[in-house]
Amino acid sequence: MNADEQEKWGSTQDRRRPQRTDVRDRLLAAAADEFTERGYAAAKLTDIADRAGFTKGAVYSNFESKQALFAELLARRSLDLAARVLAHVSDLDSGAAAGAGGGEIASWVVAEPRWPLLTVEFGILAGRDPAVAERYRTDRRALRSELERLIDQHADQWGVGENFDARRLATSLAALISGLAVEHSVDPEEIDEGVIADAVSELFAGAIARTHLG
Numbered sequence: 001m002n003a004d005e006q007e008k009w010g011s012t013q014d015r016r017r018p019q020r021t022d023v024r025d026r027l028l029a030a031a032a033d034e035f036t037e038r039g040y041a042a043a044k045l046t047d048i049a050d051r052a053g054f055t056k057g058a059v060y061s062n063f064e065s066k067q068a069l070f071a072e073l074l075a076r077r078s079l080d081l082a083a084r085v086l087a088h089v090s091d092l093d094s095g096a097a098a099g100a101g102g103g104e105i106a107s108w109v110v111a112e113p114r115w116p117l118l119t120v121e122f123g124i125l126a127g128r129d130p131a132v133a134e135r136y137r138t139d140r141r142a143l144r145s146e147l148e149r150l151i152d153q154h155a156d157q158w159g160v161g162e163n164f165d166a167r168r169l170a171t172s173l174a175a176l177i178s179g180l181a182v183e184h185s186v187d188p189e190e191i192d193e194g195v196i197a198d199a200v201s202e203l204f205a206g207a208i209a210r211t212h213l214g
Contacts, residue, residue, distance in 0.1 A: 025063050026052040028073050036114040040070055040121045043050045067132055070122060071139045077115055078143050081108055094158035094208045102201030110193045116181025123178075146171045160211040169207040175202055181207050 030051035034043045045066055049056045063069040085104045089097035091129035107117060147170035155164040180199060183191040 023054065023058055026075070027054065027062060027069070029057060031069055031073050035070060035073070035118055040118055040125065067168060071135050074119060074122065077137050079146055082147050082150055086154060090154065094160070097158060097200045098204035100206065101204055102197040103199045105177060106193045107198035109177065109196055111186055113181060113185050116178055117185055120178055120182055140174070143212045144174055147173060158208055158210055164211045165207065172203055174199060
């Protein structure tokens with residue numbers, strides 16, 4: 001192989017070799033399927049790697065553990081939902097925003113019921129395993145902080161400004177979604193999309209009303 005052929009071959013190999021971000025994204029996509037099908041505890045890194053078309057070594061070169069992989073995946077999903085909801089209500093007044101936000105969250109819980117359940121499963125494991133607890137605590141705090149930031153951005157638009165307790169609403173919202181998701185998974189006829197939407201909307205409306213009363 002002459003120099004020109006070697007250069008051409010090397011260029012072809014570079015194009016075929018996936019970039020680190022591509023590898024990471026493919027692993028996260030495969031992990032999403034594995035976790036939702038099997039649950040957190042039963043999911044295996046080897047199977048995730050197989051789904052993504054890589055070796056198990058590729059998983060460990062991108063994520064330090066199964067906990068780290070799951071935590072990043074869950075954080076992405078949660079923040080995507082939060083951003084989607086708040087973007088959906090960004091041009092609405094406080095009353096309309098409460099109803100629209102509740103409806104958007106409810107449709108997600110019903111459409112993807114396994115994700116909130118995975119959060120609950122991870123939380124239960126965290127209560128028993130200090131290593132999992134540290135990761136869970138760190139990521140849930142980060143989620144609440146991001147929710148607080150996103151909510152705070154809309155406070156002026158809703159007419160509540162600096163007096164609005166965005167942190168309190170973010171904490172309540174994260175807890176409420178987890179609880180409603182569990183109830184929906186067990187009793188979807190009773191805890192349906194409308195019930196979930198009403199509960200979340202009432203939380204938003206109550207938080208805004210408290211600010212006006214204060």
